[in-house]
Amino acid sequence: MLREAMYTTIQTLFDKGYNKTQIAEMLEIDRGTVRNVLKKIENGEEIKRKNVASILDPYKEIIHIKIQQELSAMRIYQDISEETGYTGSYDTIKKYVKKYKDSNSRVYMVNTTLPGEEAQVDFGYVGKIPNPSGDIKKAWVFCMILSYSRLMYCEIVFNQEVRTFIKCHENAFRYFGGVTETVKIDNLKAAILEANFYEPIYQREYEAFNKYYGFLSIPCRVRTPTDKAKIESGVKYVKNNFFKGRSFNSYEEYKKGLSNWLENRCNSRIHGTTKRIPKEVFQEKEKQTLRSINPKGYDFGIWTTRKVNVNCHISYDSNFYSVPYKNIGEDVTLKISDKLIKIYSHYELIATHIKIEGKGLFSTNNIHYPEYKVKTKTQLQYEYRQKMLEIGPSALEFFDKVLDKNQNHWGKPIYGVLKLKDKFGSDIVEKACKRALAFGSIKYQTLKNICEKGIYEQPTDTGVSLISKAENDIHRPLSEYANLLSLKEVR
Incomplete structure (x- = not known):
């Protein structure tokens, strides 16, 4: 298939009077190709540009x-x-x-929001001013603006750490009297670890904070001012209208001045975009739509990671705290506060414990173990008794005698009996239990020998007392046990 330029060249040469043969020789192509092109041009067919594959x-x-x-x-x-x-x-x-x-950088959409739907936050550098101790330090202004009413909150800070960022949020929520459904944040290190629009990795403390207050945080795309235009304008406004050209002698004067400016200027003027007063719009339409504030402030803690051991516990400060067994071998995240230890797996809370005072102690929640690991002794006895009853009445009597003789070590022999049932069947094991009981034996090995040697059908009435005359002794004399275990025929 020829390129579009070749079609144009053939037509130009033909219009200048060259015949098909001459054109073919000049362009070093087949004469039939020239004829087909001229025919398509004559018929008015559209010459489409060939889609050429790109290496990209x-x-x-x-x-x-x-x-x-x-x-x-x-x-x-x-x-x-x-x-x-x-x-x-x-x-x-x-x-x-x-x-x-x-x-992709020419067209923008106007972002409209409903009352109580969105707030936007950002920091803006305001130079060096006195801090609460009187030292001159670099300072920033934290701003949160309600996207619908344009009501704004501002606060002076001297760092952009996570705790500061969260405290500013809480102060803003209290200023507004409620929480919006979403908070749109710039890609601040305090909240976003990786500036990826599709899968933002939230700073762990900030993620826990927005879950605590029940709002969704949305990171803005990098270098996309239209995503946060309202807060960009707000920060610019407070820097130029309040901080620029003003100087106070102390932090308290700056703080008081900013508060007065917010109340009497920023939130009381006619907004340049909405042409309405933010404070009035907020009172009339937005205040009642905000979510209520959690009366108890957010509890900061220490974050760390631990690996879940095979015993379903993690270790912290020489004590041990249980975790669901499905998380064995996994690295989980701990949030340590004054009184509680909360354990997370992929930001999902999986366990909560009261912090233990002391060393080498365990805090265990039995629901963290598989069900079969936490059954009570009574439950286990009932389950195994029912299994022995399914074999037959003699098997049940055998179980009761074993249990009566040793309350704490009945499990292994009874488990062995059930394995014999799997191998020989219930009928044979029932007969074996009946024969062993007749000779006063409640040992697993006796049942096994009877089943393996096939003597469960032999008679038990020998005319000789099989039970020791000693009071409460259900065992036969050793000579008779020897005969039984050696499987000699009893006459």
Whole structure:
């Protein structure tokens, strides 16, 4: 199939008076090809451009993902060369990345929200000011804005750590009197560990915090100002309208001044976009839609990881705490607070324990074990008694005598009897139990010999007393046991 340019060349030469043979010789193509092209042109057929495969076709999906991760063209080239065996040039990657970015950066949608649906948060650097101790330190302003009413909360901070970030959230919720359904956050290190729009890895403490207050946090895409336009404008406004050109002598003066500015200027002016006063819109339409605040503040803790041992416990501070048996061998996450230890698996709470005072102690919840591991002695006795009853009345009597003789070590012999049933059948084991009981024996080995040697049908009436005359002694004399175990015929 010829390229579009070749069709145009053939038509141009033909229009200039060259015949088919001359055109074929000039272009070094077959004369029949020239004839077919001229025929298509004469019939008015549309000449379509041939779709030429690109060396990037197998890699475009990967390239798109890496562009979303804000990787440079050089980094994308290096990654796909190492990971996929791409053999093309860097320039090809560079041109495609530029073309893709240009084609996806022109159109934006207006993000509208319902009352109580969304808040946006961000930090803005405001220079060096006095901290509560009087030292001059770098400072930021934390801002949260309600996307519907544009009501805003601001607070001066001196770091962007997780605890500060969460405390600012709580203060904002109390200022608004409630919690929105979602909070849109910038890709701050305090909340987001990896800036990936599709699978953000939330900072563990912040993830626990938003679950505690019942809101969903949504990270903004990197370098996409339209995702957080409201808070971008809000931070810019507070920096230019309050901080710029103002200087106070102490942190308390800054704090008081910012509070007055929020109340009397920021939230009381006619907003430039909505053309309404944020405070009025909030009172009329948004305040009642907010979710109620948890009256007890969020409990910060220490986070660490432990591996679940085969005994269904993890170790912390020389004490042991149980975990569901299905998590054996797994690395789980612990949140340690003053009184509680909460254990998580992939952000799901799987166990809670009261923190133990002391060393070498266990906190065990029996539901963390398999059911068969936590049955009571009575339950086990009942289950095995029913199994022996299914064999027959003599087997049941055998069980009762074994249990009566030794309350704590009846399990192994009875388990052995049930294994004999699996091998020989209930009928033979029932007869073997009857014969062993007739000779006063309640030993598993006696039953096994009777079954294996097939003497369960032999008579038991020998005219000789088989039971020792000693009071409460159900065993036969040793000579008679010897005869029984050696399987000599009893006459």
